[in-house]
Amino acid sequence: MTALSPTMQDGVIAGWLVSEGQAVKPGDALCEIETDKATMPYESPRAGTILKITALAGARAAVGETIAVIGKPGEDWQSVVPAIPAITAIPALTAIPATSSALPALEAGPVPLPAPVIAVPSAPAAVPPLNEPAFPSLGPSLPASTPPSSPLARKLARERGIDLRSLRGTGPHGRVIRRDVPSAGSVVPSTFGGESSTATHADRGAVAARTTGGRLRGDRVPISKMRSIIAGRLGxxxxxxxxxxxxxxxxxxxxxxLRASVNAGRDRPVGLNAFVMRLVAAALERHPIINASWEGDAIRYRPAADIGLAVALEGGLVTPVVRACERKGVEEIDAELADLVARARKGLLSPEEYSEASFTISNLGSSGVEEFTAIINPPGSAILALGAVSKEAVVRGDDIVARRMMRITVSSDHRVIDGAAAASFLSDLKALLEEPARGLL
Incomplete structure (x- = not known):
């Protein structure tokens, strides 16, 4: 298996898109892999026939393990690579619901395959739904009339009392995937999964409380893959x-x-974050050391202002990146950012869309936070924290006037950035935010 991003070490196969005996060509999607940030297709590395699928849907496989064998039509894969074990189940590392049974995972390692048969590397480990046990349960078998669906979608549907047959799949070939399952509280529990369609209002409230993050005191909840990665990187x-x-x-x-003027008559207003990102890019051009990265034996100056924006998700966060902000206008940045954020919340970003930010912005102003400090997002060496905009009494000359003010904090890595450099950057950024025409024209 090959990693689909620098941080991937293992993954869950959400579902196969091909079957044994099927001919494939390079680039064909073989299966879907669920990771901590997104669900991505895993493509065939070469042309041939699927001789054997060794990792079933829902199985967890590590980078380097074999999930399928591609070779010539009619070739006996067992006579060529007899040592490859099938990956059939998810290891029972966390509590499994009583309605499902856990099968032990078989060890599997990369096996060198002689030409013309090759081992298709498995994809990285699929990430379970956020705020849930680390690995999804395969669960009980579904009725024959149930539409094709991913293991995570089935698990969510069971927990939320939703009949999969009532959902419209948006995945490949009409497959029901995670984003197709409504959140708890937005549907009435059906008879699927043992919930009565005539459940009382109190029953529905209890279900919603348990499936929207509500926890009983004393619960010990295993961390998700996303939480594990956040803990590792920021720690x-x-x-x-x-x-x-x-x-x-x-x-x-x-x-x-200025923002109000730009948005006059627009159906979709340009967000404040887009203006801030463009002005930050202008400040970074004047202070390239703030846009640099620590590499142990060297400091790497980044060629462009690739600015990430921290986006909160249920149980974690992701940082979609707008590339080369210094070469884009505010409206272009806003449109690109809106697309990235929407897909981030659906788990549809590719690794290159949320990695390698040269500078990051974290905005908690919409939550009413007046001021805070943020932890630097590697490989960047600085991060900007934006507080809420609020009216304050400000001294202007001999007068006290009401002004809309925002408090900002720049966190810097002292290995790369000295105090004077950070202060100079902050001073220029403040000036650009207060006189935006200087940075936008």
């Missing part, structure tokens, strides 16, 4: 990168007036 950043922080209060009057 490493906090302990290895010596953080320091510089702060400023920004007068947002002119920028907010």
């Amino acid at each position: 490493t950043s906090w302990t290895q990168a010596p953080h320091f922080f510089v702060r400023a209060a920004v007068d947002m009057e002119k920028l907010l007036d």
Whole structure:
């Protein structure tokens, strides 16, 4: 198996799109792989016939394990590679619902295959739904009339009391996938999964409370794959990168007036984040050290302002990246950002769309947070934290006036950025936010 992103070590096969005996060509989608950030197709590396599928749908496989064998039509795969074990189930590492049974996972390792038969590497481990046990249960068999669906979709449907037959699949060949299953509380439990369609209002409330993150006191909930990756990356950043922080209060009057002018008559307004990203890119052009990365024995200056925006998901976060913001206008940045955020919330981003940000922005202003500090998102060396915009009494000359103000904080890696450099960047960024025409024209 080959990794689909730098952080992938294993994955779950959401479902096969081909069957044994089927002819394939390079680039054909063989199966779907669910990762911590997205569900992605796994493509065939060569032309041939699917001789054997060794990893069943729902199975967890590590990078380097074999999930299928491609060779010549009619060739006996067992006579060529007899040592490949089938990957049939998910290891019972976490609590499994009482309605399902866990099968032990068989060990499987990469096996060198002589030409013309090759082992198709398995894809990285599929990530379970956020805020749920680390690996999905295969669960009981479904009625013959049940539409094709991914293991995660079936698990969500069981927990939310939803009949899969009532859903319209948007996956390959009409397959029901995770995003097709409505959230708890938006549907009435059906007879599927043992829930009565005449359940009381209190029953529905209890189901919703348990499936929307509500937990009983004393519960011990296994961490998800996404939470594990967040813990590893940010824990490493906090302990290895010596953080320091510089702060400023920004007068947002002119920028907010400019945004209102740009949005006049528009069906979809341009978001404030797009303006901030473009002005940050202008400041980064003047301060290339803020846009650099620590590489142990060298500091790498990034060629473009690839700016990530932290997006909250249920049980975690992802940072979609808008590339080369310095070469784009505000409207282009906004359109690209809106697309990235929408697909991020559906788990549809590809690895290159959420990795390798040279600078990151975290905005908690919409949650009413006035000021905070953020942990640097590697491989970047700085991150900008945006607080809420609020009216404050400000001294202007001899007068006290009401102004819309926002507090910002830049967290910097002292291995790369010195205090004076961070202060100079913050000063220029504050000036650009207060006089946005200087950075947008």
